[in-house]
Amino acid sequence: MRKPIIAGNWKMHYTVEEAVKVAKELKGLVKGASADVVICAPFIQLPALVAELKGSNVKVGAQNMHFEEKGAYTGEISPGMLEALGVDYVVIGHSERRQYFNETDGDINKKLKKAFKHSLTPILCVGESLEQREAGTTEEVIRAQVVKDLEGLSADEAKEVVIAYEPIWAIGTGKTATSEQANETIAAIRKMVADIFGAEVADAVRIQYGGSVKPSTIKEQMAMSDIDGALVGGASLLADDFAKIVNFGV
Numbered sequence: 270m271r272k273p274i275i276a277g278n279w280k281m282h283y284t285v286e287e288a289v290k291v292a293k294e295l296k297g298l299v300k301g302a303s304a305d306v307v308i309c310a311p312f313i314q315l316p317a318l319v320a321e322l323k324g325s326n327v328k329v330g331a332q333n334m335h336f337e338e339k340g341a342y343t344g345e346i347s348p349g350m351l352e353a354l355g356v357d358y359v360v361i362g363h364s365e366r367r368q369y370f371n372e373t374d375g376d377i378n379k380k381l382k383k384a385f386k387h388s389l390t391p392i393l394c395v396g397e398s399l400e401q402r403e404a405g406t407t408e409e410v411i412r413a414q415v416v417k418d419l420e421g422l423s424a425d426e427a428k429e430v431v432i433a434y435e436p437i438w439a440i441g442t443g444k445t446a447t448s449e450q451a452n453e454t455i456a457a458i459r460k461m462v463a464d465i466f467g468a469e470v471a472d473a474v475r476i477q478y479g480g481s482v483k484p485s486t487i488k489e490q491m492a493m494s495d496i497d498g499a500l501v502g503g504a505s506l507l508a509d510d511f512a513k514i515v516n517f518g519v
């Protein structure tokens with residue numbers, strides 16, 4: 270049985286003070302949740318969130334990191350810095366980073382490998398654009414991402430990667446993929462993982478859906494055979510809404 274995992278991606282929102290306020294409220298609302306719960310926040314919020322959420326069941330994640338250990342990379346944050354802070358997760362290859370910051374599958378692959386060296390669980394984002402879906406190339410596009418992004422990982426590492434299927438056309442648009450559409454593509458991703466790492470890894474790997482997830486959509490999404498959780502943007506910003514999602518709509 271795969272344990273569900275619900276992660277919030279706060280993107281570029283909140284001051285440190287505001288973030289701590291939401292985290293404080295959230296931890297009280299999700300006590301005893303059956304899913305793993307993660308908040309992926311901007312770098313400067315991470316120390317305060319780790320301190321605030323210590324001893325709770327809410328884990329802290331970053332939204333990106335560099336793949337190098339250290340050096341002349343102005344403005345970047347290294348995997349070791351995150352590990353030393355007590356951060357547990359890191360989002361890798363979000364479509365906004367691929368699109369606006371030119372991240373390639375090569376970069377993403379290096380980051381995934383580095384995450385494991387620093388005890389960080391990667392949340393790897395994959396997904397197609399609207400044009401690609403309309404052209405019928407969704408699976409081809411995602412297969413290329415999955416193959417390149419996971420290249421060279423051991424089976425044990427691959428099992429630990431959380432994959433987030435986020436169709437770009439469903440992010441922040443209010444257009445959720447139907448639960449059937451999401452489940453179908455996620456099942457296809459599981460098959461891709463099986464083709465590379467075998468059935469045991471594919472069966473263990475957790476695959477989330479992301480894109481306009483709300484308290485009103487999560488119950489149906491979680492009832493699908495292959496959807497193991499959600500990566501939530503906008504609806505993770507308010508503790509009440511996010512807690513409802515963590516509790517599968519209740």
Ligand SMILES: O=C(CO)COP(=O)(O)O
Nearest residue numbers: 278440441480481502503
């Ligand atoms: O990109 C997302 C999470 O990483 C999804 O964002 P929204 O939930 O705001 O559509």
